[in-house]
Structures are given as C-alpha cells and as structure tokens.
Amino acid sequence: MKNSILILLLCLSFQFGFSNDRDEVLNRARELKESKNYNQAIKEYVSYIKLFKNEAVNLKDVYYEVANCYFLNKNNFMAFKVIKETISRYGATKEDLESSTVLDKKLLEVAWADIFPQYTELRKQFVKKLNNVDIYVENNIVELKTN
Numbered sequence: 274m275k276n277s278i279l280i281l282l283l284c285l286s287f288q289f290g291f292s293n294d295r296d297e298v299l300n301r302a303r304e305l306k307e308s309k310n311y312n313q314a315i316k317e318y319v320s321y322i323k324l325f326k327n328e329a330v331n332l333k334d335v336y337y338e339v340a341n342c343y344f345l346n347k348n349n350f351m352a353f354k355v356i357k358e359t360i361s362r363y364g365a366t367k368e369d370l371e372s373s374t375v376l377d378k379k380l381l382e383v384a385w386a387d388i389f390p391q392y393t394e395l396r397k398q399f400v401k402k403l404n405n406v407d408i409y410v411e412n413n414i415v416e417l418k419t420n
Contacts (some may be wrong), residue, residue: 296323299335306338311346315339329417333363335374344380353384357391361398364415 302317318339322332336359343352356376359365368383388395400406404416 293359295321298324302338306342309345311342315342315346318342329415331363331415333359333365333369334373334375336363337373340380340384341375341377344377344383349383352380353387356380356384357388357395360388360392362396364396364399366396367392 298317298321300338302314305311305314305317318335322339325332336355340352340355340359343349343355344370354364356370370376372384373381402417402420
C-alpha cells in the first residue's frame with residue numbers, strides 16, 4: 274500500500290513539474306514578445322508547441338501569438354503561413370479568427386486577402402483529419418484520426 278501511494282505521489286509530482294516547465298516556456302515567450310524580442314519569442318513559442326508534439330491539444334491561440342510575432346517583426350509571409358496552418362491543423366474558422374482576442378486585428382485584416390482564396394481548401398485539409406465529421410458538425414468535438 275505504501276509503495277502504491279509513493280508511486281502515485283511521484284507520478285503526480287512529475288506531471289506537476291512537467292506542467293510548470295511548459296508554463297515557464299510559454300511565459301518566457303510572452304515576456305520576450307512584450308519586450309519586442311520577436312525572433313527569440315518565436316523560438317520559445319515553437320519550443321512550447323513541440324512540448325505537445327504527441328498530444329491532442331488545441332494550440333490555436335499559441336499559433337496566433339506566433340503569427341503576431343512574425344507580423345510585428347514585419348514578416349507577413351510567415352505570419353500568413355502560421356494562420357493558414359492554424360486553419361488546416363486546428364480547424365480555425367473565419368469566425369474564430371475574427372472573434373479571437375489573441376490574433377492581432379490588423380494582421381487579420383492584411384492576411385485575409387491572402388488566405389481567402391485558399392480558405393476552403395485549408396478547411397478541407399482539417400476535415401480530412403477528423404475521425405468523425407458528424408460529431409464535429411453536431412457537437413463541435415474534434416476527434417482526430419490516429420495514424
């Protein structure tokens with residue numbers, strides 16, 4: 274019994290520590306962005322995203338933050354690319370983009386002309402990844418296919 278409790282406590286402390294590490298990376302990225310160190314902030318955001326590589330986590334807002342950094346660093350090409358990836362990978366809709374409190378409104382205004390011609394195809398790429406389209410349409414629950 275004591276061994277079971279010890280193992281449980283070790284697992285919980287490891288999970289808590291791992292979560293704190295993730296939070297630290299994200300907070301560092303945000304601090305770098307606030308200090309206008311956009312290139313370094315992008316690297317930290319990418320590090321954060323990689324921490325979720327094998328997990329089904331919706332990182333739309335983090336992608337928006339990366340796009341904002343590229344945009345503020347005057348790299349519209351990469352900002353637009355990141356938004357497109359958010360649409361194809363996480364299913365961001367036009368409504369999501371417009372109602373986001375994270376995505377820079379000026380960026381969306383500039384980017385939409387570039388994104389619009391590809392928008393439907395990007396959404397189709399996302400839908401192809403869904404395990405059950407009906408559940409997504411009816412309940413807005415994302416179940417991705419496993420490879």
